[in-house]
Amino acid sequence: xxxxxxxxxxxxxxxLTVAAVGLLFWRGADGFRAGWQHxxxxxxxxxxxxxxxxxxxxxxxxxxxxxxxxxxxxxxxxQYSVEVNSVLDVLIAHLNAYPEQTYxxxxxxxxxxxxxxxxxxxxxxLTYPDLTLYQAQKLxxxxxxxxxxxxxxxxxxxxxxxxxxxxxxxxTLLFAGWQAYREGMPLRDLLRTALQGKHPLxxxxxxxxxxxxxxxxxMMAEWSxxxxxxxxxxxxxxxxxxxxxxxxxxxMMGTLTTLVTLPLAVGLGIAAGYxxxxxxDVIQYIYTTLNSIPGVLxxxxxxxxxxxxxxxxxxxxxxxxxRADFRLLFLCGILGVTxxxxxxxxxxxxxxxxxEQDYVLAARTLGVSDWRIMGRHVLPNLLHLILxxxxxxxxxxxxxxxxxxxxxxxxxxxxASWGNMINAARLELSREPVVWWPLASAxxxxxxxxxxxxxxxxxxxxxxxxxxxRR
Amino acid sequence: MMTYLLRRLAYAVPILLGVxxxxxxxxxxxxxxxxxxxxxxxxxxxxxxAIEAWKVQHGYAQPLFYNAREPGWRAWRDTLFFNQSVHMFxxxxxxxxxxxxxxxxxxxxxxxxxxxxxxxxVLGLWVNIGLALMLVWARASWLDxxxxxxxxxxxxxSSLFYIIAGQYWVAHLWRLVPISGFVPGADSWHFVLLPIxxxxxxxxxxGTRWYRSIFLEEIGKDYVRTARAKGLNExxxxxxxxxxxxxxxxxxxxxxxxxxxxxxSLLTESFFGIPGLGSYxxxxxxxxxxxxxxxxxxxxxxxxxxxxxxxxxxxxxxxxRVRFS
Numbered sequence: 001x002x003x004x005x006x007x008x009x010x011x012x013x014x015x016l017t018v019a020a021v022g023l024l025f026w027r028g029a030d031g032f033r034a035g036w037q038h039x040x041x042x043x044x045x046x047x048x049x050x051x052x053x054x055x056x057x058x059x060x061x062x063x064x065x066x067x068x069x070x071x072x073x074x075x076x077x078x079q080y081s082v083e084v085n086s087v088l089d090v091l092i093a094h095l096n097a098y099p100e101q102t103y104x105x106x107x108x109x110x111x112x113x114x115x116x117x118x119x120x121x122x123x124x125x126l127t128y129p130d131l132t133l134y135q136a137q138k139l140x141x142x143x144x145x146x147x148x149x150x151x152x153x154x155x156x157x158x159x160x161x162x163x164x165x166x167x168x169x170x171x172t173l174l175f176a177g178w179q180a181y182r183e184g185m186p187l188r189d190l191l192r193t194a195l196q197g198k199h200p201l202x203x204x205x206x207x208x209x210x211x212x213x214x215x216x217x218x219m220m221a222e223w224s225x226x227x228x229x230x231x232x233x234x235x236x237x238x239x240x241x242x243x244x245x246x247x248x249x250x251x252m253m254g255t256l257t258t259l260v261t262l263p264l265a266v267g268l269g270i271a272a273g274y275x276x277x278x279x280x281d282v283i284q285y286i287y288t289t290l291n292s293i294p295g296v297l298x299x300x301x302x303x304x305x306x307x308x309x310x311x312x313x314x315x316x317x318x319x320x321x322x323r324a325d326f327r328l329l330f331l332c333g334i335l336g337v338t339x340x341x342x343x344x345x346x347x348x349x350x351x352x353x354x355x356e357q358d359y360v361l362a363a364r365t366l367g368v369s370d371w372r373i374m375g376r377h378v379l380p381n382l383l384h385l386i387l388x389x390x391x392x393x394x395x396x397x398x399x400x401x402x403x404x405x406x407x408x409x410x411x412x413x414x415x416a417s418w419g420n421m422i423n424a425a426r427l428e429l430s431r432e433p434v435v436w437w438p439l440a441s442a443x444x445x446x447x448x449x450x451x452x453x454x455x456x457x458x459x460x461x462x463x464x465x466x467x468x469x470r471r
Numbered sequence: 472m473m474t475y476l477l478r479r480l481a482y483a484v485p486i487l488l489g490v491x492x493x494x495x496x497x498x499x500x501x502x503x504x505x506x507x508x509x510x511x512x513x514x515x516x517x518x519x520x521a522i523e524a525w526k527v528q529h530g531y532a533q534p535l536f537y538n539a540r541e542p543g544w545r546a547w548r549d550t551l552f553f554n555q556s557v558h559m560f561x562x563x564x565x566x567x568x569x570x571x572x573x574x575x576x577x578x579x580x581x582x583x584x585x586x587x588x589x590x591x592x593v594l595g596l597w598v599n600i601g602l603a604l605m606l607v608w609a610r611a612s613w614l615d616x617x618x619x620x621x622x623x624x625x626x627x628x629s630s631l632f633y634i635i636a637g638q639y640w641v642a643h644l645w646r647l648v649p650i651s652g653f654v655p656g657a658d659s660w661h662f663v664l665l666p667i668x669x670x671x672x673x674x675x676x677x678g679t680r681w682y683r684s685i686f687l688e689e690i691g692k693d694y695v696r697t698a699r700a701k702g703l704n705e706x707x708x709x710x711x712x713x714x715x716x717x718x719x720x721x722x723x724x725x726x727x728x729x730x731x732x733x734x735x736s737l738l739t740e741s742f743f744g745i746p747g748l749g750s751y752x753x754x755x756x757x758x759x760x761x762x763x764x765x766x767x768x769x770x771x772x773x774x775x776x777x778x779x780x781x782x783x784x785x786x787x788x789x790x791x792r793v794r795f796s
Contacts, residue, residue, distance in 0.1 A: 288779075289489040294771035296737060300756050301494075301764050305501050308510065395627065402629050403738060408756065422631055429639045443632050451627035458623065 002069035004080050008325040010252055011063045017255060018060070035384070035464045043205035045459035048452040050209045055247055055449050062088035062248035065321070084321040088248075092241060095224055098133040100236035106437050107153060107227045133228060152226060160222040164215030171214070172207045231437040234424070239438050243445045245416030250449055252328055253335075253401040253411075254394040260336025261393065265343035266386060270374050272344075273351025283348070287341040295338040296407075302334040303409040324412035331411060335400060343389045347382055354378050384464040391457040395450040402446060418442040479783050483776040490772040491556050498761050499551060504531035510759065511568070530554075530565070564766035568758065573766050576751060583653055584735030584747030586663050591670040592732055596725060598671055599678035600718075606679070607686040608709060619683070625676030634742045637669040651744035666743045670736065682721060689717045719789050726785045730774035734767070 025036070039045050064087040067080040103112035110128035117127050179201070180190040194203035220240065223229045230239040272283035310323060317323040354360060354377070363373050404410035405419025406426075413420060421442035428435040508525040509517050533551045558565060564573035606618040642650040648665045689695070690713050698708045735749035744750070748767070755763035 285485065285489070289486050289493070292486055292772040292775040292779075293490055293493070293768055294731075294734065294775075297752065297764060297768045297771060300752075301497055301761070301768070304756065304759060304761075304764075305497065308502060308506060312506070399629050402631055406631055407737065407741075407753065422629075422635075426635070429635065430643060434639075439635065443629060446629055447627055447632075450629075451624060454623050454627050 003066045004069065006065040006067055006084050006321070008065055008084075008321060010256065010325050010328055011065060013256060013259065013329075014060070014063050014252065017259060039459055039463040041200050041202065042459045042463070043202040044455050045463070046202045046206045047209040048455040048459070050206065050213065051448065051452040052456055054213055055251060055452075058088065058244055059248045059251040061091065062086045062245065064088075082319060084319060086248075088244065092244060095228075095238045095241040095244075098131070099238075100131050100133070100228070100232045101129070102232070102234060102236050103435050104131055104228055104232045104236075106229060106231040106239075107223065108231065112231075112435065131228070133226070153223070156222040156226065157219055160219030161215050163222070164218035165211060167218065168207065168211040168214040171210055172203070175206075176203070230441045233421075233438045234428075239421075239441045242416050242421055242438075243418070243441045246418040246421065246442065246445060247449070249328070249411055249415060249417035250398045250401060250446065253332060254397045254453070256329065256332035257336045257339070257397040258390050258393055260333050261340035261343065262386070262390070264337070265340040265347060265389075266379070266382070268340075269344040269347030270351050270378055270382070273348040274355055274370070274374055274378060276352075276355075280348070283344075287344055290338065291341045293338075298338050299331075299334050299404065300407065300409050303331065303404075306330050320412075320414060324415040327412045328415070331401075331404070335397060335404075339393065339397075343386070343393075346385060346389070350382055350385060351378055354381055387464060388457065388461045391453065391460050395453040395457070398446065398450055398453070402442075418446045476780070476784060479780055483780070486776060487560070487769075487772060490769065491559055494765050494768050495552055495555060498765050499535055499555075502761065503535075504529075504551070507531070507761070559766075559769050564769075565762060567755070567763050568760045573763060576763075577748065577766070577770070580735075580746060580748045580751050581733055582655070582747075583659075583745050584740065584749060585732060586659060587666050587670070587739060587743075587745055587747065588732035588735055590663070590667045591674075592725070592729070594667060595671045595674050595678060596721075598675060599682050600714075600721065602675065602679040603682035603686055604709065604714065606683045607690060607713070608705075610687065610690075619680070622676040622680040622683075625672075626680065628676075630673045630738060633669050633673040634738060637665055637672070638742065641665055641668075651742065653743075653745050662743070663745075666739050666745065670739055682717070685720055686713055686717045689713045692716075719786075723782050723785045723789060727778040727782045729781065730777045731771070733774060734771055 025033070040049070065084050066086075067082075067084055070079045070081055101111060101115065104110065105112050108131065110130060113128075114126040115129050116124055117129050119125050119127075176190055176194065177187055180187040183190065190199065193199040194201075197204055220229050224240065228238050228240070230243065233239055233242070268283045268286070272280045306327070310317070310327070317326060357377075360373060360377050363377055368376075401410055401417060402419035402422055405417060406423050408423075410419045410423075411417050419442075421438055425435070425438040425442070428439060504526050505522055507529075508522040508531075512521055512525060531551060533554065536550055536552050562574070564577070567573050567576070602618070606615050609615045609618075638650055641647050642665060648661050651662075653659060653662050690709075694716075695708060695712060698712050699705075703711075733748065735745075735747040737749040737753055739745070740747045740749035741753045752764065752767050754760075755767075
């Protein structure tokens with residue numbers, strides 16, 4: 001079956017970012033690399049970083065979009081499906097392959113609400129119907145397996161634990177082998193020092209984190225063949241599927257918004273601090289004005305206007321995915337425009353100090369141009385501040401997505417996001433009996449991402465900013 | 472001193488002009504009066520005369536920036552921008568789309584907003600400073616490490632979660648307070664109790680962490696070492712010296728947000744059904760009432776600038792070393 005790649009704008013930007021970060025590692029300045037190596041020696045950074053990598057992996061898999069070719073028809077050129085899918089969609093398609101009628105609890109066999117069903121004796125009664133996923137399992141497998149279903153939860157879970165532990169051990173060994181090769185040390189020695197905790201890298205923390213991640217992943221994968229692991233929502237969609245699809249949206253919000261703030265904050269901050277005078281006045285005026293407008297209101301107003309624009313120009317967007325993509329980018333843009341000012345102020349102040357440094361004066365007397373001084377002497381000395389602020393803002397933007405979606409000015413309502421999940425589930429806690437899993441799932445996935453980003457940011461600040469300067 | 476503060480006050484004028492220009496462009500150029508009329512009259516099947524009539528009725532009939540039909544300076548005066556700006560600066564916000572006076576609504580709704588925001592602010596300040604002092608007191612111990620981890624965890628929870636969880640447990644399961652609603656007067660306390668507690672909870676992680684870092688910075692300074700060398704005990708050092716000096720950045724920072732308390736909180740007010748300014752904005756957003764949003768943006772900017780000005784004032788009052796030129 002043929003396929004055609006679809007590069008949405010947000011995808012392109014995110015892959016460019018990945019490439020840029022990779023380049024920074026590969027060809028980065030020595031000081032930068034040293035700080036980075038220092039960072040991985042902290043157990044907290046190692047654990048948080050591995051969790052973040054896991055999220056990034058899911059998000060990147062969800063950012064490879066394509067359209068499938070429709071079955072060929074005689075005498076026609078190749079036609080592609082209107083639906084845009086991602087690699088992640090294909091990988092976890094089985095989660096959503098059996099939509100239910102409505103709510104079902106995590107790992108349940110039955111729907112959560114009673115439905116009128118026709119019993120075998122022909123009577124109509126209110127019962128909890130079997131899940132379609134369960135029925136499909138019964139048809140697909142032999143009788144014995146269906147009967148053994150009571151123990152199946154445990155059996156599958158244990159198999160998941162086993163697979164997870166083995167997978168984590170294998171991955172740790174692989175890394176250990178690579179590290180041993182790099183250090184020119186026999187693998188056995190490295191493993192011994194690692195187990196005793198004498199190696200500079202926190203191997204035990206890394207191994208434990210990998211084990212937790214792999215076990216959770218493998219258990220979910222095992223269970224998801226027979227159950228809806230996190231239950232289903234009001235319209236019967238798998239909650240695990242939606243939560244995983246929400247990862248991309250959360251990461252996009254965090255990353256792209258940071259990307260929008262960077263050029264504004266860095267460019268204007270350095271210019272204001274370096275040139276001073278009227279340039280400084282103008283830039284200060286711009287950011288004070290922007291700051292004085294309540295950020296939420298500006299975002300709300302801009303998003304309302306954009307909604308109007310989309311309504312009046314339907315021809316510009318050829319698919320629902322590209323409309324959602326445009327909306328996401330716009331949201332990142334406007335959120336970025338309202339939140340670059342604090343970093344800009346910090347960089348301006350720091351540049352003021354750097355400008356008076358001897359090496360800058362020396363460069364100036366040697367006739368080096370202003371642009372070159374800013375690029376070669378000022379910017380590299382601000383990199384740690386920029387990096388710290390980037391990572392610290394990231395979690396704020398992820399949280400902002402949920403709030404904005406709740407206010408109705410967030411990402412496209414059709415787009416899978418944690419904010420939309422929370423918004424859709426806002427009345428579920430007042431139901432009797434209570435439906436807690438869609439909310440818990442959305443908050444849980446968001447919490448783990450934001451917590452690990454925050455912990456990572458803390459370690460990053462300590463590693464790159466030894467003086468402990470605060471913003 | 473006086474001239475400095477007056478000059479700072481004058482500095483606000485160009486910023487307000489900028490805000491006004493920005494919001495005007497956003498609301499009237501991107502979304503022209505014609506678009507507004509079309510939106511209100513139904514998107515399809517709208518005739519041009521109907522649009523013109525709507526514009527005249529709502530006072531949007533003049534051109535945006537330059538009125539070519541009028542001679543001389545009146546070409547600039549008889550425009551939408553000029554008239555809207557004059558009204559804005561006179562704090563006359565006109566009518567919302569449902570025909571009510573915006574100014575009156577603002578006055579009526581500021582009270583309920585403040586009844587949540589002010590106690591939250593004061594209580595939050597006390598709780599955060601208290602917790603931060605406790606962590607600094609126990610610095611480099613297991614309590615400090617636990618506290619710092621707890622603040623990171625609290626910071627990482629979505630504010631929506633605090634509200635939803637608070638409503639579910641406190642109001643729905645335990646039935647201690649009503650889930651939402653508001654009555655004016657003294658009886659309002661059991662309606663505002665939960666929103667206040669929830670808002671303080673939501674801010675405690677960030678605030679405690681920040682104040683802890685301020686106190687820690689203060690505790691490394693020379694005067695603290697001198698105080699200890701004099702033989703003062705730790706609690707005296709902490710509560711007399713560190714607290715007082717640490718309070719300068721904390722209180723001046725707090726003064727900056729004081730005027731903004733009038734704006735209320737969008738989330739809290741909408742979840743708890745408080746008829747304040749935050750829920751006013753939410754209603755306006757849902758009804759796409761741009762006049763209200765624009766008025767709120769302007770008021771928010773004015774309050775922010777008042778906050779900046781008060782910060783200057785507070786600095787010169789709290790820290791005699793600060794001299795302005």
